[in-house]
Amino acid sequence: MRASEDAEWVTVLDRRYDVLDLEDALTELERIDPLAAETASMRLFGGLGVAECAEGLAVSTRTIERRWRFARSWLVAELTEDAR
DSSP, X not given: OOHHHHTTEEEETTEEEEHHHHHHHHHHHHXXXXXXXXXXXXXXXXXXXXXXXXXXXXXXXXXXXXXXHHHHHHHHHHHHHHHO
């Protein structure tokens, strides 16, 4: 795969997803849990770590860790369901 094509994919838990599908899933997640969606966006697209997300969102690192765990699980389930 060429580098330009590679940029169109994002890896979540060792699975690759199309960026547009991921954006749609993040929009849905935002309706359910805005903090989880923001955390996922910061981690996946911004490349930020837990501490950086916590600082940027003015919450504890434990909160970010919980929201990130939820977001990853939810996104994988949503994206896997969409693939069926």
